[in-house]
Amino acid sequence: MSQNTASSPQNRQLIAIWLFILAFMIWIMVGLGGYTRDSGSGLSIMHWEPIIGIWPPLSKAAWDKVFALYQTIPQYQILHPHMGLAGFKVLFWPEYIHRMWGRSMGVVLMVPLLIFWATGRIEKKLIPWLFLLFVLGGLQGAIGWFMVSSGFMKNSVAVEPWRLSLHFWGAMFLFSAVLWTALNQANPEPARHAGMRGLRRTAFVALGLLMLTMFAGNFVSGIHGIADFSIAKHVGTGQPPANWPMSGIFTNPATIIFDHQLLAVLTTIAILTVTVKALRRESPAPVRDAALLIGGLVLLQFTLGVTALVSGRYDLGVAHQMNAVLLFGSVILLLHRLRGATA
Ligand code: HEM
Numbered sequence: 001m002s003q004n005t006a007s008s009p010q011n012r013q014l015i016a017i018w019l020f021i022l023a024f025m026i027w028i029m030v031g032l033g034g035y036t037r038d039s040g041s042g043l044s045i046m047h048w049e050p051i052i053g054i055w056p057p058l059s060k061a062a063w064d065k066v067f068a069l070y071q072t073i074p075q076y077q078i079l080h081p082h083m084g085l086a087g088f089k090v091l092f093w094p095e096y097i098h099r100m101w102g103r104s105m106g107v108v109l110m111v112p113l114l115i116f117w118a119t120g121r122i123e124k125k126l127i128p129w130l131f132l133l134f135v136l137g138g139l140q141g142a143i144g145w146f147m148v149s150s151g152f153m154k155n156s157v158a159v160e161p162w163r164l165s166l167h168f169w170g171a172m173f174l175f176s177a178v179l180w181t182a183l184n185q186a187n188p189e190p191a192r193h194a195g196m197r198g199l200r201r202t203a204f205v206a207l208g209l210l211m212l213t214m215f216a217g218n219f220v221s222g223i224h225g226i227a228d229f230s231i232a233k234h235v236g237t238g239q240p241p242a243n244w245p246m247s248g249i250f251t252n253p254a255t256i257i258f259d260h261q262l263l264a265v266l267t268t269i270a271i272l273t274v275t276v277k278a279l280r281r282e283s284p285a286p287v288r289d290a291a292l293l294i295g296g297l298v299l300l301q302f303t304l305g306v307t308a309l310v311s312g313r314y315d316l317g318v319a320h321q322m323n324a325v326l327l328f329g330s331v332i333l334l335l336h337r338l339r340g341a342t343a
Pocket of ligand 1: 168215217218219307316317324
């Protein structure tokens with residue numbers, strides 16, 4: 001089949017839908033990962049076997065074996081010395097489901113890719129790019145294991161926050177790459193809106209600040225900062241800690257939480273500025289809608305952050321993390337709609 005057929009509007013829409021599904025699966029994966037972290041499940045599977053690891057323990061003997069392995073690590077000895085097999089199973093399943101969801105994304109990428117390739121429905125230039133994303137998806141699994149393995153070290157009860165951040169940004173790279181490719185398939189031609197260049201510049205600044213805030217958020221969740229909120233000790237209440245900013249950017253919980261909040265305020269202002277600018281300039285409908293979306297999502301994000309911290313509820317922490325990715329994706333959507341904007 002010719003390249004012309006591959007780039008027909010119908011085939012492009014098909015490829016776009018498939019890639020949007022994949023981006024959605026990555027988003028769900030981020031939520032599963034957040035739940036795995038916050039439920040303390042992430043260290044319950046002590047091996048990484050990309051192919052044979054798809055089977056959970058199927059017999060009492062198999063369960064005893066994985067549980068015995070878990071009993072050798074500091075997290076069990078320090079946090080759960082009295083845990084029985086039933087308690088271990090509660091820890092096991094979230095981590096298992098997180099890993100299986102990762103593998104299923106590999107299948108959802110590779111099987112249709114081979115079919116679309118064989119039937120000539122996909123443009124040739126996309127094939128090596130999507131193969132690369134498949135390989136990088138595998139690498140993301142390896143980074144996940146690199147992160148998990150840091151939790152097995154002496155006296156450690158959780159993974160190292162910088163490795164958590166690396167794993168998170170691996171996911172964000174894949175998410176944005178798949179989303180951008182899907183958007184390109186759905187709308188190949190830049191709209192080149194007139195008078196929108198300034199708005200695009202502000203949106204880029206907002207994106208930069210958003211990424212910094214998200215990076216700072218990785219450290220809040222990495223140190224389980226949600227549990228550190230204290231009005232009496234002024235932790236998480238919005239006041240800078242003593243000696244700030246030289247008070248331990250990556251080590252002191254009060255500083256980590258304060259820095260995240262400060263960046264969050266700047267990001268919220270930047271994003272709302274984009275929304276207001278887009279509305280005041282009577283932007284074209286697709287730009288206006290995306291700008292309204294990011295404005296709404298950033299307000300929700302701020303509210304979720306404050307309520308998660310003050311209530312200490314990890315489910316709100318996971319919702320906050322998933323909404324951050326939705327916000328990130330929506331800023332990317334806005335920038336896609338502003339491609340080629342002129343002064
Ligand atoms: C623009 C606003 C914000 C953005 C984009 C943002 C982003 C993020 C991200 C991406 C994470 C976790 C990432 C991870 O490691 O997987 C996070 C964690 C967290 N953030 Fe925010 N955040 C914002 C505002 C706030 C505010 C205002 C607060 C509180 C006053 C807050 C409190 C927290 C807490 C407590 C966590 C840890 C949650 C957990 O352990 O599950 N955030 N934030």
